[in-house]
Amino acid sequence: MRQNLALLLLVAALPAFAQAPPVKKKTIFIISDAEGVAGVCHQFQIEPKGTDMPELLHGEVNAAVQGFFDGGADEVIVVDGHYQGYNLSATKIHPRARLILGPLPKNLTFDKKYTALAFVGQHAMGNVQHAIMAHSFSSLGIQNMKVNGKPVGEIGIWTEIAGEYGTPVLFLSGDQAAADEVRAIEPNVTTAVVKTAIGRNTCDTMSAVAARERIAAKAMESMSKLGAVKPRPLQGPVTLELEYTTRNSLPADSANWPNTKVVDDRTIQFFGPTLLDAWTLYRGLR
Numbered sequence: 074m075r076q077n078l079a080l081l082l083l084v085a086a087l088p089a090f091a092q093a094p095p096v097k098k099k100t101i102f103i104i105s106d107a108e109g110v111a112g113v114c115h116q117f118q119i120e121p122k123g124t125d126m127p128e129l130l131h132g133e134v135n136a137a138v139q140g141f142f143d144g145g146a147d148e149v150i151v152v153d154g155h156y157q158g159y160n161l162s163a164t165k166i167h168p169r170a171r172l173i174l175g176p177l178p179k180n181l182t183f184d185k186k187y188t189a190l191a192f193v194g195q196h197a198m199g200n201v202q203h204a205i206m207a208h209s210f211s212s213l214g215i216q217n218m219k220v221n222g223k224p225v226g227e228i229g230i231w232t233e234i235a236g237e238y239g240t241p242v243l244f245l246s247g248d249q250a251a252a253d254e255v256r257a258i259e260p261n262v263t264t265a266v267v268k269t270a271i272g273r274n275t276c277d278t279m280s281a282v283a284a285r286e287r288i289a290a291k292a293m294e295s296m297s298k299l300g301a302v303k304p305r306p307l308q309g310p311v312t313l314e315l316e317y318t319t320r321n322s323l324p325a326d327s328a329n330w331p332n333t334k335v336v337d338d339r340t341i342q343f344f345g346p347t348l349l350d351a352w353t354l355y356r357g358l359r
């Protein structure tokens with residue numbers, strides 16, 4: 074009798090074992106920026122009012138969204154990453170995209186463990202030659218940013234923090250220098266280069282139409298490489314060094330900030346067991 078009961082229990086439990094694991098929804102998380110968009114080559118073109126930047130930006134973001142859906146994405150989330158984060162409009166964004174406007178938590182919501190990270194309209198880090206409007210987070214306020222002694226910009230910071238949550242970088246559109254920068258971190262990333270720098274504010278750019286076509290095709294293609302890209306977290310402990318511009322010198326009380334070391338009038342190091350910890354410390358203090 075007892076044997077029969079055990080058999081019965083085993084049979085009852087079988088379907089649960091036989092079931093395939095639940096298929097995870099494929100969510101692509103896009104960070105958009107303005108400086109890497111085709112047709113945008115100078116600061117005066119990205120001050121939102123009176124320029125065609127918003128139109129150019131929407132065109133490229135929407136092309137990427139369409140490409141990801143065509144490649145099999147279930148959900149595409151777009152973060153407006155330029156300036157204060159209010160450049161994109163819900164009236165003009167791809168109808169199937171979800172749009173995030175405004176300031177984000179310090180981990181950019183990567184704790185939601187997206188399937189992959191993508192950049193659209195991205196520029197290179199500060200101090201890179203042959204790069205259009207290269208800067209690291211703030212062209213006015215920050216001269217240099219380093220992580221464990223290596224120069225870094227938005228591409229490196231977000232790719233490595235996403236990596237801490239197991240999310241790999243899949244795709245980038247922008248200028249040639251931005252594409253080179255992301256490839257140095259993730260060799261299997263798919264890139265869509267839409268312009269190259271002749272100088273900091275002189276670009277050889279594709280037309281908007283051609284850039285959108287390239288971005289849509291490459292975004293679609295990238296979806297077939299989801300298995301090839303890997304999360305790229307940094308090995309801790311981490312030192313995040315900020316070298317500010319002269320006008321953004323450190324405040325008088327910076328010597329008393331915890332887990333930091335003032336290097337000189339404009340330079341400070343933030344320490345943490347992970348990049349996200351050091352980043353959170355920095356963003357909380359400055």
Ligand SMILES: [Zn+2]
Nearest residue numbers: 106196210227
């Ligand atoms: Zn930027």
